[in-house]
Amino acid sequence: MNSLSVYKKDEMRDPFGGVEIYQNIVENATDAIFTVDTDRRIRTWNAGSSLIFGYEKEEAVGRPLEFLVPKELLDVRELDMIDKMIEREGALRNYETERIAKGNKRIAVNQSQTPLYDGQRRRIGDALVIKDISGRKELEKNLRKKIEQFASLNEIESLLHRDLGLRRILEAILVGVTSEHGLRFNRAFLLLVQRDKPELKGELAIGPADSREAQKIWEELKRRRASLKDTLASLGLEKEGPDRTVNEIVSRLRVPLDDEEHVFVKALKSGKPVHVRTRDECGDEELVRALGTANFVVAPLIVRNNPIGVLVADNAITSNPISQEDVALLQIFANHAAVAINDSWMMENLKNTIEALKQTNEELKRNQERLLAAEKLSTIGEMAAKVAHEIRNPLATIGGFARALKKDVPPDCPVNDCSRSEYLQIIADEVKRLEDILNRLLDYARPIEPEYKETDIHSIMENVVKLLEPEIKKHNIQVVQACVAKEIKIVTDPRLFTEILLNLAKNAVQAMEGREGGELRMGCRVEGNDLVISVRDTGKGIQEEDKGKIFKPFYTTKARGTGLGLAIISQYLQRLGGRIDCQSEVGVGTEFTVRLPLKLGGKDNENNTVR
Amino acid sequence: MKTILFVDDEKNIRTLYEKELGEEGYRVILASDAKEALEAIEKEKPDLVVMDIRMPGMDGLEAMGRILDKDNKIPVILHSAYASYKDNFMSWSADAYVVKSSDLVELKEKIKEVLERCSNE
Numbered sequence: 001m002n003s004l005s006v007y008k009k010d011e012m013r014d015p016f017g018g019v020e021i022y023q024n025i026v027e028n029a030t031d032a033i034f035t036v037d038t039d040r041r042i043r044t045w046n047a048g049s050s051l052i053f054g055y056e057k058e059e060a061v062g063r064p065l066e067f068l069v070p071k072e073l074l075d076v077r078e079l080d081m082i083d084k085m086i087e088r089e090g091a092l093r094n095y096e097t098e099r100i101a102k103g104n105k106r107i108a109v110n111q112s113q114t115p116l117y118d119g120q121r122r123r124i125g126d127a128l129v130i131k132d133i134s135g136r137k138e139l140e141k142n143l144r145k146k147i148e149q150f151a152s153l154n155e156i157e158s159l160l161h162r163d164l165g166l167r168r169i170l171e172a173i174l175v176g177v178t179s180e181h182g183l184r185f186n187r188a189f190l191l192l193v194q195r196d197k198p199e200l201k202g203e204l205a206i207g208p209a210d211s212r213e214a215q216k217i218w219e220e221l222k223r224r225r226a227s228l229k230d231t232l233a234s235l236g237l238e239k240e241g242p243d244r245t246v247n248e249i250v251s252r253l254r255v256p257l258d259d260e261e262h263v264f265v266k267a268l269k270s271g272k273p274v275h276v277r278t279r280d281e282c283g284d285e286e287l288v289r290a291l292g293t294a295n296f297v298v299a300p301l302i303v304r305n306n307p308i309g310v311l312v313a314d315n316a317i318t319s320n321p322i323s324q325e326d327v328a329l330l331q332i333f334a335n336h337a338a339v340a341i342n343d344s345w346m347m348e349n350l351k352n353t354i355e356a357l358k359q360t361n362e363e364l365k366r367n368q369e370r371l372l373a374a375e376k377l378s379t380i381g382e383m384a385a386k387v388a389h390e391i392r393n394p395l396a397t398i399g400g401f402a403r404a405l406k407k408d409v410p411p412d413c414p415v416n417d418c419s420r421s422e423y424l425q426i427i428a429d430e431v432k433r434l435e436d437i438l439n440r441l442l443d444y445a446r447p448i449e450p451e452y453k454e455t456d457i458h459s460i461m462e463n464v465v466k467l468l469e470p471e472i473k474k475h476n477i478q479v480v481q482a483c484v485a486k487e488i489k490i491v492t493d494p495r496l497f498t499e500i501l502l503n504l505a506k507n508a509v510q511a512m513e514g515r516e517g518g519e520l521r522m523g524c525r526v527e528g529n530d531l532v533i534s535v536r537d538t539g540k541g542i543q544e545e546d547k548g549k550i551f552k553p554f555y556t557t558k559a560r561g562t563g564l565g566l567a568i569i570s571q572y573l574q575r576l577g578g579r580i581d582c583q584s585e586v587g588v589g590t591e592f593t594v595r596l597p598l599k600l601g602g603k604d605n606e607n608n609t610v611r
Numbered sequence: 612m613k614t615i616l617f618v619d620d621e622k623n624i625r626t627l628y629e630k631e632l633g634e635e636g637y638r639v640i641l642a643s644d645a646k647e648a649l650e651a652i653e654k655e656k657p658d659l660v661v662m663d664i665r666m667p668g669m670d671g672l673e674a675m676g677r678i679l680d681k682d683n684k685i686p687v688i689l690h691s692a693y694a695s696y697k698d699n700f701m702s703w704s705a706d707a708y709v710v711k712s713s714d715l716v717e718l719k720e721k722i723k724e725v726l727e728r729c730s731n732e
Contacts, residue, residue, distance in 0.1 A: 400631065431713045
């Protein structure tokens, strides 16, 4: 009955109800599931175990567990540790370690282990479940490497987009290509499209000269555990060092852009990287010889269809193969590099444009100021002329009477009358001075049409010095004439020019009054289309706040002076098409620079002689 | 004794020149504008006229023109605070052009010169 019922039960039993199902599961599992006894001898061995470890059941059963454990783990008593763990925690769960499969093949595994007990709750051994995670581990490792690589590339790229200056950007690019943390090529060469002609020209390279040097560098880097940043920072210092050979190579590389057969130009035209593997593929014998290899990658640098240059990378030192992935990564990096270089160029262009704009703006401002000054002058001039004439009549009367009265004082006068005569003389003198001022002012106000003729600058200079000789001697001033040319004849108005030079020299001499042993230096030279005449003194200089006003009429710092000298000079110069500038330092001296055009009306004047 | 007609609209100037030229040994007749000057010429027949240019009413250049219309033998010296009338062709028919100054030497010299030239003719 019992057996019947059992049988019956057997007939209709639930297929998932029996023990056999566990046997099935274990037997067919893809994980290794096996048991060991307390002596760690293998007692059961499923198909998954054979699959993972490569040993058939017959080979495995009876052998000690140790034969699956790498030697170094045995040395650190890994299995004892696991037992202790089980005692403490009740089981070992998802422990990742390494095991040895058949053929001494190392595999990464995930091991779980639980103790087995008999009916009396005595431990008879352990059940082990081991999963092969080598694939996952490999993936993880690759992934980590990639992440590292991307992180460093990202670091370099962020560096590239800062305004570093072209040179530093190029360096950073090459470091990115060759660094241990970057793309790990042995050497990298950078060629840029020249901005003034359609040609690729080698700019910069990084890499050791040979394997011995490479060994040295890599060991050094390893020793220092240099990060990418360190490598970048130390770059500037090593210009004369290990990279000299590659830089010599790169400096010889020149490829015209119309050489459509050249591998560099092909890469640029196609916009895709080219992996050259053989001499024939390269096609440029010269290039192979220069690089010392026919196995390299050419990555084009292109921004919005504009060719920027090419990046060439190789593993000429280690002869490591260049993978598809290396090529792809190099191109990604090259795209960023191209943008960075282009940005730097644009930045430079922008800077230049801004600089030019600034200059134009300043020029404009100066012209505007000149125009304003001229306008002001003409108004002042008109007014001054009117006033001057109105004043002239009463002055003539005052001075005339003073003179008349003075004549009336008898020569053999008593003392009182003598001083009266002296006073009258003072009145007459002062009136004379006022009248002189008026005359000069009226000269200034009245436009003078220049009379152009051939003018010998040297002889005018000499004349001026002669005219000032008494003062020059009196103040012990040394005169230096520094002219680049022996003979300078230009077409200008000699009268006005003499007046200009005389005024400047007079000012210079006056600035040095009371300073023993000053120097008056008169020079002339040619600058572009201008004849430049300079008058320099070692006098007291002009105060900063006065500099803007010295060319204005009636402005003077002298105790006696009309304040018209420089105003008249600049007006004369305006007529002659020239201009005047002033440079001065208080206590050191002043230099006035007069510029006269050598070309009149945009044409070379053939009567001008400078030699 | 030579007679000089001195024409100027400013009284103080006239006073000064009357005294100065008188001391030089000339007979000095004064006129304060062009009209007076023309009348004086009719009446006094001066040997020389010193003529201001800027005056109220008729200016000195026009007055000189009228004088010379009647008698182109009378020498005229233009005497002005303005140098700019030298550029005016009207002034070219004058015997001399002197810019007013407190120093009368130039004018006196010019008067002497012109009178000498005239008496030689």
